[in-house]
Amino acid sequence: MDARSTLEAARPLLRGAFAADARVGASMWTPITMGQWQDWVSKQVAVSTEVRVRADDHPPDTATSSSRVLSVTITPTDQAPIVFAVYARALRQSTENAWLLADLRVLP
Template sequence: MIVSRHVLPSVLLAATTALVGCTAQDRPPVTPSCEAEPFPPPHAQIPPCSGVDVLQGSVGTLYRLDPSAGIDPRSAFDTARPLMSPAFVVHAGPGASMWSPITVSEWQAWVDARIAVASTVEVTADDHPPDTATSTARVLAVHLTPAGGSPVDFAVYARAIRSGAESRWLLTDLKVLS
């Protein structure tokens, strides 16, 4: 096919107009694909493809303590296992009961009185290392409020990793900061 030199500029102008008309504003943002399986109940509501949501959900589960319901640090840890890496479970398991500033005598008083404890965990705006496709870390504020008592507030640093888009984010590190 022979294209005359009078037709070629028209074709190029049409192609340029089509490309300019489709700007970055017209295209939806690209989100990384995630093919991770959902977490099992009771964690099915935690998005496995969001590192920050996994951090908040796992730390929230670890601190969902309630002496009136028999939920102590060990049972909270066991409930959170699906949200943690296997290596973290092995490494951190023995010390899980020491992850809060609640003393043994204070906890025992709550147990004896069957005091209900409300807990919340919030992601803070503190500085954190830059997120990557396989690693994320945040400082989270933990608030434990025993019924009729003074709140216990402290912060934790938590990190989650995943091996790729087909993997869930999992908690791999936790340190109490205050």
Template sequence: MDARSTFEAARALMWAAYSTDARIGESLWAPITPEVWHDWVRYRVLLRTDISLAGDTPVPDTATSSSRVFSVTLIPVGRTPIVFSVSARSTRSRAQGAWLVAEMRVL
């Protein structure tokens, strides 16, 4: 499995326009290069992920949109941890609808 197939597996959790955006590729997670990803897969590296809210909400929430900045720490066993921030925006079509990822980017 590679980064792209992992992205494809999560497609059902994404807003359609985001999940089909041609600009999204392995560069989406820039701190995790394809070489690092393949190393983890090849050696079956166990990975722990810690995620926490980082600071204030960049844009006020509404009934149908929400934005957050997260601090992400990937801790691969026997490897150097990788720390980065991610800006994420979610949306839903109506106030009681399901939330879907509308955008994510590494800061």
């Protein structure tokens, strides 16, 4: 699966504006290059992923907005783990609506 098909599969979970912007920047979400992902795909390397919410400060939650800093660990079989931090923000129109991912970026 490539970045475009992954994005298309996730579209129901993404806020419309973010999904449109994400198409342009999908390859920049992680410190792993598209070439590296394609190499793993071609060699059928299994990749495990772990995501944990960090205790970093974040804006207060509201009924329609929530932001967090996440620690992401990607571990390809027989390789060292790759760890990085991600800022994520979810929004919903009202308390009756589903949460949608509105922003996702790798932190420096």
